[in-house]
Amino acid sequence: MTNQNKTNLLETFVRDREYLAETAALHAAVGRAVKANVKTESFFPEVTACAEVLKDGVPLLQQPKYLDLASKSAADAFAGVLADLTNEDLASGVKTVAEAAKAWFTSLDDASKPAFFRDLLQQKPLTDLPEGVSAVFLSVVGWAVIDGLVPDEWKQHTLYTEKVWKRNYCPVCGRQPVLAHLRKEMEGRARFLVCDGCHTEWRYRRLGCVYCGNDDLKTIEILEPEDDNRIRLDGCEKCHAYLKTYTQEGEEAIFLNDWTTMPLDILGEQHGFHKVGSVMCKDR
Ligand SMILES: [Zn+2]
Ligand SMILES: [Zn+2]
Incomplete structure (x- = not known):
């Protein structure tokens, strides 16, 4: 499917669901700002080296060399992304949040800017933020910048065969998955996990809880929306x-x-479950 077709599909879906309008506008604006300010990074190794690079189970961007390079690159692009967002025609509440984030980030010294991205990549809680500066907003936009650094070849599920990666966290950035996709494969259906941070997909065993390893299927509740x-x-x-x-x-x-499937989050919460892996979660 071409990128244009993908965009049209998403636009139609959002148009029919008014409750998604504000979130969709923010995501579209973030997408434009990232495209204008973030370059896919050339420091990534060739994908042909992925088995070797990932052999110890440490995600690429958690390895010291790449953590450092990604943090610096993301920090260099972030002020431009935030500046573009403040110029977008967003809802006034969102605009205020974007202004506050921009003012805070640009006030940081040169060492603190990449340090912010190191913390984000290592999923440390964003504390000590001044009043009015939203940790959720910084997380959503910051992770969109990190996503923009990752070359598309590194996000493809075909890369992560069982031999290369069979863990329950993202091989590129290390986040836990937020979503799964059941896809037809030669031998039936296979499960692939989706990272909400860098949008890499990887194959994972078909059954059981991906978060705690529980494989007693009697204790996995399947919930389906009525419509x-x-x-x-x-x-x-x-x-x-x-x-x-x-x-x-x-x-x-x-x-x-994650954001287009928000109604399902309500269903989950109504049944006493909680979400994991979303860049929008306060505790990430
Ligand atoms: Zn990831
Ligand atoms: Zn579990």
Whole structure:
């Protein structure tokens, strides 16, 4: 599917759902700002080296050399991204948040800017922020910048065969997955996990809880929204986390996004489960 087709699919989906309008406008604006300010980074190794680079189970961007390079690159681009966002036609509340984030980030000294991205990549809580500066906003926009640094070849699920990666965290950035996708494969259906930080996809075992390893299927509750059979939710009664799972093919541009599948979050919370892996979660 071309990028234009993907965009059209997503636009139509959002147009029919008014409650997504503000979030969609922010995501579109962030997408434009990242495109204008962030260059896909050339410091990434060739994908042919991925088995070797990942052999110890340490995600690429958690390895000291790449953590350092990514933090610096992201920091260099971030002020421009925030400046562009403040010039966008966003809802006034969002605009105020963007202004505050820009003022805070540009006031940091040269060492603190990459340090902010090091903390973000290592998923440390963003504390000590001045009043009015939103940790959730910084996380959403900061991770969009990190996502923009990662070459597309590194995000492809075909790269992560069982031999290369079979862990429950993202091989590129180390985040836990926010979503899953069941795809037809030669031997039936296989499960792929989706990172909400850098949007890498990787293959993972088909059954059981991806977060705690619980494989007693009697304790995995499947929840399905009444009006949509394209996506469901697997809730684990052991660790109480849920995983949104897209079960069809062709509408990945819509359903492999955390923010477009928000109604399912309500269903999960109503059943006493909590979300993991989202860049929008306060505790990340
Ligand atoms: Zn990732
Ligand atoms: Zn679990």
